[in-house]
Amino acid sequence: MTPITTSTPPLASLRAVTKTVVTGLRRRRVTILKGVDLTVGRGDVVGLVGPNGAGKTTTVKVLLGLMRPTTGEVDLAVEGLGDVGYLPENPYFYDYLSGREFLAFCGRLFGMGGRAAEERATELLADVGLTDAAGVHLRKYSKGMLQRIGIAQALVNDPQLVLLDEPMTGLDPIGRLEVKGIIQRLHDQGRTVLFNSHILADVEELCTGIAVMKAGRIVWAGTVERALAESPDGLEPFFMRVVGGDGASAPEATP
Amino acid sequence: MTQVAAIALNTFRETVRDRVLTVIALFALLMIVAGLWLGSISLEQGGRMMKDFGLVAVTAFGVIIAAFIAATLVRKEVEKRTVFVLFSKPVSRGGFVVGKFLGLAATLGVVVGGMGLFLFLMTLAVGGGASGMVLVATALIYLQVLTVVAVVVFFSTITSAILSSMLGLGVFVAGQLSHNVLSLSRIGAGAVTEAASWVVFVLIPNFSAVDVKAAAVGEQTVDWGAVALWGVYLVAYMTVALIGAAFVMRRKEF
Incomplete structure (x- = not known):
């Protein structure tokens, strides 16, 4: 399991979660998640980043129960969906x-x-x-x-737990500022936020933790502080290094 | 229950705000008014003609609205991804199906009930022997329409909207004729054929058994005991269809 922080008890966790779907007329099996381990601590604001097709949205859907994991376990330390908020x-x-x-x-x-x-x-x-x-x-x-x-x-x-899938998409600068304000307010109130994003500057500004996904796996997870310690030039070079340069990834087909 | 009521109210809003429904309902009222004209050109049969034509219009438009709107109720939520909003909240899949059904049932109650009442008032106005039977016939048409809704909602969870509508209309037409299947099987066709006919008879809702249009225009007497029994059968039929739809929805991923 990959904890984002060690200071807070976990609120949401995925253990060795895989997700395989059958797609198309030829019933091709595609594995989207290949053993996701992730723990989000109570009160953390975590940015889930990764290239397109890395499995970020699927990870959130599995957390919500919109998709069932093929294998692995999902734990939410909240009282069901009544204590979860979700922006698709x-x-x-x-x-x-x-x-x-x-x-x-x-x-x-x-x-x-x-x-x-x-x-x-x-x-x-x-x-x-x-x-x-x-x-x-x-x-x-x-x-x-x-x-x-x-x-x-x-x-x-x-x-208690807010899951936001690309919350800044389509927003003008004022809208982005307002949404950032909302996320900051949630953090100040002790809420836990997990949001998918491609905008690393927002993650750097708002998050306490960061998890990087590539090809259906979490390839790096930890505090933003630690990421910046590893890459003092900012999160962008850090991200490029972690995902392997070109950032390209797609779910692998399995026979 | 709050969730089911909220989904039902939302579905009611969705359907009554749909302009297509308004257009179809207005057209249906026009058809009922056309019955007045038909009555005027038929010799001493004006009132009867108007009731007969009016009740057929209520049935046809009720079933058409049911088949086409019910088919999109669930599918639209999936295709437009509003299910993400619903199922990320404490809403059960069964509650979703029941809520959608009840919402459309309320809309159809307004539309079919409105058409029936309009027909009743028209028969009163032209003095064509208005009777409460027009309203009773309308209530039983509503029961048939609701059964079509449940069937179409079930089909829409497993196939496309257009195919669901067609299957729903097919079940309605077959349901008007299902008693003939049983009659045919009795003409010395053998035990196997007779058993198969019974299976078909039970699987297809027997709409003709609750159809009292002929009695409403004074052509037949009604065995109310049989009508009540078949009414209970239709309620059970739609319950099974909705349970089936909820079962399919529970297995779906989004």
């Missing part, structure tokens, strides 16, 4: 709902009553700067606004 990559939501209706709907999925869900929706709309667009249908939202409403729905239940 390139999120798409119900375009016939307004931002307020959507967030209230998400609140009710966590068992909130009508009024509590409405109040929570109002709070979150303010948090992500969408109060003015609260009554606008989601089909009229820009990509950045959708990303922000996506983050808001991930926080509806005030979760």
Whole structure:
């Protein structure tokens, strides 16, 4: 197992997790995860980085139970999905709902009553700067606004563990600053955050830990401090060195 | 339960805000009004003609709406990846299926109920012998429509939306004729054929057994005991279809 930090008890962990899927008409078996070991400590903010196709999104989906591991174990030290928040990559939501209706709907999925869900929706709309667009249908939202409403729905239940898949995608500089502020606030509140990202500068700025994935495996995990100690020039040269230069990786097909 | 209610309410919103539904419902009302014109050109049969034509319109449009909207209910959530939002929250797969079904059931309740009420009021207005039977017939049409929804929801978990719609419509048509299968098997076809006919008879919902359109226009009397029994059978049928859909959804990965 690869712990990110040693100072905090684990909140989420994957042990030797593999995931093989059958794809295409010829029923080809593709192994996406090839023995992922990862432990995220309580209160950590961890950046999961890696080239496209490395298995980052699959790792998050396995943590959430959206995909079942082929082998290996997944442990979440929280009370089920009621204590987890998730922002999918390139999120798409119900375009016939307004931002307020959507967030209230998400609140009710966590068992909130009508009024509590409405109040929570109002709070979150303010948090992500969408109060003015609260009554606008989601089909009229820009990509950045959708990303922000996506983050808001991930926080509806005030979760202990927040999983964000590419949270900065599609955001303008102001939007990025707001999302960074939200992640920082979550960290200050002692929440645990795991986010996938290609933007190493964000990881360096926001994270306490970093896990680097390549071809379905965690090839490096530790604190950002340690990564920077190994590579004083910043995380970019560190990342290039860890993933082997070109950064290219794709899931290997197995017979 | 809160989750199921939330999904049902969301599905209701989704479907009633769909402009296609509005257009189809308006067209259905136009067809019922057209029954008024048909009644006016038929000799002393105006009221009967209008009820007959109106109830057929309610059935046809109810089933068409059910088949085409139900087919996209689950598939759209998967294709547009909104299932990520739902299943990353404490929502069970079974609760999702039931919520979607109840949401569309509410929408169809409004549409089919609205059409039936409109027909009833029209028969009152033109003095064509309005009777509560029009409303009873509408309620039983609604039961048939709900069964089609459950069947289509099940098919949509295992195949494409268009194929699910077609299969749902196929089951509806077959269900109108299923009693004939049993009648045919009794014409000296042998024990094996008769047993096979029984299997087909049980597998395909017998919609004609709860069809009281003819009684509503005064052509037949109704054996209400049999109607109640077949009604219970249809409820059991849709329950099994929904359990099947929930089972398939539980096995799916996203």
